[in-house]
Amino acid sequence: MTGLAELFIGTMHGYARDLLQTWVSEAFKRNVLSDVQARLFIDRNSRASGLTVVDAQVNGVPRKLKRFVNSPLYMQVLSILREDDVNEELLPESLSDALLSYRKLLRDKNYFDFTELLRLTVDLLDFDSDDDMAGALIRHVRDHVRYVVVDEYQDTNPIQEKLIQRLCRFGANLCVVGDDDQTIYQWRGSAVSNILSFTDRQEDVRKVTLDDNFRSSPGIVTLGREVAARNDPDRLSKNMVAAGHQTYERGDMLALTFDSAVDEAAWICDRIERLRGVPFTDSPAAQPRGLSWSDFAVLFRSVSKDAGELVDELRRRSIPYVIKGLTRLFDAPEVKACVACFQYVLHEVAADDVVDAWLGADVGVTRETLETALPILEEARNWQQGERWGTYNIQRTYLRFLEALGIREETVPPFGGGAAAGSATRGELVFYNLGKFSQAISDFEQIYFQSAPQAKYDAFVKWLVYQAPDYYAESDADAGYATPDAVTIATVHQAKGMQWPAVFVPAIRKNRFPSKRHGGLNVFHVIPEAAVTDADRYRGTEADETRLFYVAVTRSQKYLHLTHSPGDSAMYRARSPFFDFAAKNQYFLTKEPEAVPAGRLDPRARHEVPEVTLSFSDLKYFFECPYEFKLRFLYGYNPPIHEALGYGKSVHDVMAEIHKRAIDGDIVSGLDADDLVDKHLNTPFAYPALRADLRRAAIRAVRRYVEENRTRLENTLYSEQQIQVRVAPGITVDGRIDLITRLDTGETSIVDFKSTERAQAEDITRDQLHVYAVGYQELTGRRADVLEVLNLDEKGKTTS
DNA sequence: CTTGTGGTTATTTTT
């Protein structure tokens, strides 16, 4: 192998998923639920998921968890039980039962949640290499995994550590990279102990300490060192040294207090305006350039709580900024209008209310257009007894309605007056929000597709009104991949791994940073605390907050401003001990000097090319229709669920098993077709008669393929081979080639299966195969001789 | 320095 396709680069969840869906045939058909979908799934199956079976112990009094109300808490419980080191003997019986019941439910409905991907992979990796289910997986790991490299190791949790250990079970070389001072996700389960005791747990460890800091000035580096040292001795000793080219000058680092948050915000804006254009050198070799908007970052402990005044001030002064997590999707007027549409379907609001909501949203739609579109919603409520439920499709109604409205990005009126957030136009923002709403419909409908129409719309509208606003609280309003020249407003967590020439950390208030612990029901009312090793870390410790502060101050390359202003209530009035500690540092001035750094250049933003990875189907949409591609890929619109959805994937899964067995010398016969189809067929939205039809069709296709392609099977080289192709700078396409075989003539053939009659335009197929051929060549260094498309439905076969 | 009361608040986010 010459290419990098043999190298997996990605997240642990991604790798676990890849392993399962490549080597564990029982898992091929299981789909991964997103967090939102998992929560819907748990509420929809509140008993079988164990939600309403479990007790919370409050002051010794048991109380059952409630559907909808406590599902987020229960999800946390389910994750901890499967991801952490748990002493199962200490769990109440009802809790153990609930967990078993939830895992069975996932299996029965052919789903994974994120946790289950890791859990199942780890469990299977304990089996023997001749095990029926896990054998192929174990053999793959044993024979092919040579090197395991883990980045950000300090943020691994117990199950991830187990996964790493299992992958190295047969002697693979292990390299972990991390900085224990930057463990900021303990409250999510990550265990610093993993990195702290790594050298004790492993044999033959070579430890390399990277003390040189090339990012920041000596002032910043010294401060960082002092902050980190607050956690001594519970950390790995190191001695960070400034080794870069950034210099420290008095006045670079300021620690200031203000009488109010408004004054603080005003000063930050003043300072940004004063520093703009000041010369800055990115690297030793680079020419100096003038600081631009995007060189400034304002980092908050909590953006949602404390960033309000600053945002107002930035907007007043027309300083461009980008911000995450402050805009709530369901607060957007166009999304409220969408909600009104479905309330109208249920007769909960009148037609006038729908019209008013859309006109109020000011997205360029007229009253006349709305009146012609309303019948689409009225049609949606005409469900009839005995008719197929799948006919009542929320997404289809939504898309038809939007189409009737005829909204386009360019027909949406621009922002009135004030400056736009970031660089996105209002049209793009509105489209993005409407796309998110489409995603919300998909999430809901996947879980509730099989409910009767009345119940389905009922549940949907209730969910829209009561649940969804919280589910989709943070929709990042920066649509697309553009990196605008704007001030960044972010939480300290989001800033991890980033750097800016100038950083502001405002609102360093007592009880906020470090954050106080909070009340209310928590996971340890459900799980006995003694059953979890080091349970306290989930609640957030002082050491955790110190590390967070360390991350905050070390994001700066040169200019750093720590500020405090009293919050609104007594609780947040006082200065944080962090502020006082930092202000004592010799490099800080507690008054801004009169003189601004000298010299002035034209502001010029550091330019970054965004990296984009597309799946093959994304690319296919692009070829078919660039506008539809934009709708799907950038804005997240989803097509309506089709009742036969899953059929094509199931047939592909059968083929994958057949070819994988063929590589092992096990040639399947036509008689196995029934069993194979029953094992892999997953059509969750099909009504019984359709399912039976699909099953018969699949068996016919598989049987015919196996009977007519014996030699092809015997000559199988690769099945479902992962490829990656760089189609343009910054754009990578990820895909899998169904099959690579050797033909009788000795030629190599790349085969793509089509499972349905749905015709795909000839030239698109050609483009697709071309990408495959390039991928194959990058993978093996050889050219493929033949490209084939095999249509499994009839005897169709195209060769190009 | 301890204890009681009344008031306030409920973060951070990835797969």
Add this chain to the structure above:
DNA sequence: TAACCACAAG
């Protein structure tokens, strides 16, 4: 609803 904090009283 639970837990933590500020403040005041002893």
